[in-house]
Amino acid sequence: MTKSSLPSLNALRVFATVAREQSFKKAATELGVTQSAISRQINTLEEQLGMRLLQRDNRVHALTATGQLLAPELLRMFEQLQELINKATSSEAANARLLKIGISNELLRWWLGPLLKEFYAIYPHLELEFVALPEYSSSQNAEYLKQLLTQDQLDAVLIMGQLSGRHLQATNLGDTELLFCSTRLESALKSDNAVYSIRESNDWQDWSRIHSPPAHTKTKATDNTAMALDLISLQGGSLLLPSHYRKLLKDAPLKNNSDLNASGSASLRLYTARHKEHELAVIAFSNWLQHVAKRG
DNA sequence: GCCACTTTACACCCTTGGTT
C-alpha cells in the first residue's frame, strides 16, 4: 500500500470503535456522529483495503479474519495516540512560560524588536521579557554575563562577541560587518571629524587592520552605538556601525561609505545555559533566531 | 412495530491547480 492510499485516520478510528462496541449505533454515539456516517466510513475503508472487515447484514455479527487482525492493534495504537496527545497538551501548559532575554537597547531597537510580531504569531504561548545588557562582551563583563545565565537569572543572552565556559551553549547568528557611516558622504578620514567606535568592542582594531588609517585620524570611544549616533548627529563625524543595524540606515541621517566597510571579529551570538538546552521554550527561541538570522 | 444498518441526495469545507 502506498502512502497516498493509506486509509484516513478517521476511518480507522471508526472501525476500531465499531469493533470494540460491536455496534454501529454505539460507535456513532461514542464518536458523536450519525450511524450513517459510521456506515459510510466502514464502507470506504473496506473499499480501500479491498476486503470486508465486519461480517454483517443488518446487524454487526463478527469481525472477519482481517478485522480480527486489525482491530486489537488499532485499538492499542489509538490508546497510545490518546496518551501522547494528553501528554503534549498538558506539557503545552507547562511550556507556556516567560523567557528572560538579556539584550542591548540597540539590538532590541534596531534588530530584534521589529521582528517580535512574527515571533509571537508563531509562539503565542511564549512571553519574552527583556533585560538591558551591553552590546559587546568584554573581559570586564564576561563573568557577570555568565553568572546571569548559569544562575538562571536570564534564559538567554544576545550579545556581540564571545563568552566562553563549558556551562554555556553558543549559537552564532551571523558575522558582523562594520559599516563605515558618516553624517556626510565624504570620507571622515579626510576631515577633522572623529571616528566613533564602541569601547568594549574590537571594532576599531578590526577596522584599522584592513584600512590602515593615517596616524592623525581622530578616534573616540563611546559606551554604545546609540551614544555614538547621538554624538555624530550633534558634532558630525563617522562611526563603525555593526551591520545588524543595517535597517537603521534607512531611518537615520546616515550615509554608508561601502569602500570603507570591514569585517568585524565580534559575531552576534545567542548564549544559553547548557542545563536548559532541552527546554522547549529555549529551543523554540533559538531555532526562530537562527531562521531569522539566516534569512537576513 | 421497533431496531440496526444501508443507500441516496445534498451540503459544507478544505485543498489544489489554473488564471489573472
Add this chain to the structure above:
DNA sequence: AACCAAGGGTGTAAAGTGGC
C-alpha cells in the same frame, strides 16, 4: 498575491431493507 472552479472528504437527513 488574489481569485475561482473542480474535486475530495466528511457530514446530515430521509427513505429503504430485513431480522427480532
